[in-house]
Amino acid sequence: MKKLLLQSCTPFRRNGRRSAKAERVHGSHSMTGFLFILFLGGVFSLFAEQVSADVIRLKSGGEVRGLLSEGQADEAEPISIRSLSGAQILIDRDDIDFVERRSAVLEEYETRVRELDGSVEAHWQLAEWSRSHLLNEKREEQLLSIVSIDPEHAEARRILGHQKHRGQWMTEDEIMSDRGYVKYQNKWMTPQELALIKTDVKQREAEIQWYPKIRVWLSWLTGSDPQRQRKSLELFAEITDPDSIPALRKMMEPDENTNVRLLYVDVLGQIAGSSAIPALVDRYLFDDYEPVRRAAMDVIFNSKSDAAVSLLITALGHQSNLIVRRAARGLETIGDTSAVPALIDALVTTHRVTYSKTEVAGNGFSMSGGQVSFSNGNPYSTWSPELYAAAITGQVNVEPSPYLPRTTRTFAVSVPVKNADVLAALETLTGRNLGFNERDWYVWWSVHKS
Numbered sequence: 001m002k003k004l005l006l007q008s009c010t011p012f013r014r015n016g017r018r019s020a021k022a023e024r025v026h027g028s029h030s031m032t033g034f035l036f037i038l039f040l041g042g043v044f045s046l047f048a049e050q051v052s053a054d055v056i057r058l059k060s061g062g063e064v065r066g067l068l069s070e071g072q073a074d075e076a077e078p079i080s081i082r083s084l085s086g087a088q089i090l091i092d093r094d095d096i097d098f099v100e101r102r103s104a105v106l107e108e109y110e111t112r113v114r115e116l117d118g119s120v121e122a123h124w125q126l127a128e129w130s131r132s133h134l135l136n137e138k139r140e141e142q143l144l145s146i147v148s149i150d151p152e153h154a155e156a157r158r159i160l161g162h163q164k165h166r167g168q169w170m171t172e173d174e175i176m177s178d179r180g181y182v183k184y185q186n187k188w189m190t191p192q193e194l195a196l197i198k199t200d201v202k203q204r205e206a207e208i209q210w211y212p213k214i215r216v217w218l219s220w221l222t223g224s225d226p227q228r229q230r231k232s233l234e235l236f237a238e239i240t241d242p243d244s245i246p247a248l249r250k251m252m253e254p255d256e257n258t259n260v261r262l263l264y265v266d267v268l269g270q271i272a273g274s275s276a277i278p279a280l281v282d283r284y285l286f287d288d289y290e291p292v293r294r295a296a297m298d299v300i301f302n303s304k305s306d307a308a309v310s311l312l313i314t315a316l317g318h319q320s321n322l323i324v325r326r327a328a329r330g331l332e333t334i335g336d337t338s339a340v341p342a343l344i345d346a347l348v349t350t351h352r353v354t355y356s357k358t359e360v361a362g363n364g365f366s367m368s369g370g371q372v373s374f375s376n377g378n379p380y381s382t383w384s385p386e387l388y389a390a391a392i393t394g395q396v397n398v399e400p401s402p403y404l405p406r407t408t409r410t411f412a413v414s415v416p417v418k419n420a421d422v423l424a425a426l427e428t429l430t431g432r433n434l435g436f437n438e439r440d441w442y443v444w445w446s447v448h449k450s
Helices: 020-051 104-114 120-132 137-150 153-158 171-176 191-208 210-221 224-237 242-252 257-269 277-285 290-301 308-315 319-335 337-345 386-390 420-430 438-448
Strands: 002-004 054-058 064-070 079-083 088-091 096-100 164-165 168-169 182-185 187-189 349-358 365-368 371-374 404-419
Touching: 054 079, 120 137, 120 438, 153 319, 164 404, 168 171, 171 182, 182 191, 191 210, 191 242, 210 224, 210 242, 210 257, 210 371, 224 257, 224 420, 242 257, 257 277, 257 290, 257 386, 257 404, 277 290, 290 319, 290 420, 308 319, 308 337, 319 337, 319 349, 319 420, 337 438, 365 420, 420 438
Parallel strands: none
Antiparallel strands: 002 088, 054 064, 054 096, 064 079, 079 088, 164 168, 182 187, 349 404, 365 371
8 A cells, every 4th residue: 555655844833823923934934945845856856867767566557656765674664765756655565566776767768668659760769869878778679679660671780780691681690500600608610619619628627637636646655654655656556547647747747756757657658548648758758867768668669659650750850959869769669660751851950059169369479589479468488499399380289378368159050960860760660771861762762662
């Protein structure tokens, strides 16, 4: 049930009767108060229109619009709302269906919607009004109403982002869907690409689960508790899941303890398939500890993996000649003749070499009166003519004076290197020895490669 709260001013009375002066004062005050109330009501009404126009929907189907009062948390009290005309109204909560707070501009929009005549022009005007008041969703609502009335309204279609596709107006999403694309995280892609992404995400989640396990087991292994060390070794011996490889590489590969790296290679050898091959080839090529490299090659050799051959062939082009030689020895061990052309290319490789040279200023010397001195005027020694003759003929070494200034320079040059390990691998794989002549090797291989 609605309750209207009315406020009134009781005039000043004396002995139950109003004095003439009071009448005059009251009359004057009443007119002033009336005008003031009208002013406040107008200001409040304007303020309410600009700030808020809340709606109370009644269970009876009616609506009351205005400005809801603040601080109405008590469920037992009626809800107070000041109407747009300025009247304060109390409404029992049992009579209310729902309460919606909304801005005055939205209220004005709803009023304008009720006044529409249903024409394209009227909807367009309301759409433009919505745009000017930043009501983007309402603007789109009116544009959709326009195209429902006039499906070929080009401007409305353009603003909505519609395009003609196969003779029909469609949104970008509809066009992309029709072309077989799917949307994932605001990006369009093929179903195959989405399947790969979801597979990668799922795999990554499975890989992440191994990190805390490997971290704890490794701390046990390197700790001082013998029981935990044994337990750690047992747990590492049970690893066969390829998803564990990223965690193993992250935590065990760079470990300075050579025993940890040896265990790392053993664990990789327990994992079936080719998933562990890149990590094993990496250890064979780059580990500083020879037993680790040998253990890695043993696993690689037993795996008979084509992936290992491919990775070692790639390593033949490494900038370090040491890695080139190791790759050649690895290919020789595996014994796959498909590596022969790459080995021929690697018979002679070019590498950047850095060296330092120290130059001594004024290291020439001359003789005067049987005495030898350096050309910069710093006396080095006094020699007899016989000693001087031995010096200039190379029979004795002349060491520069320690007092002479020295300059050290660093040079980097590219030098060709003949790789004996590559040649040895070719001899093993082909049974021939044609030296470092690449042309002879290519001619022979073109005839005998079958």
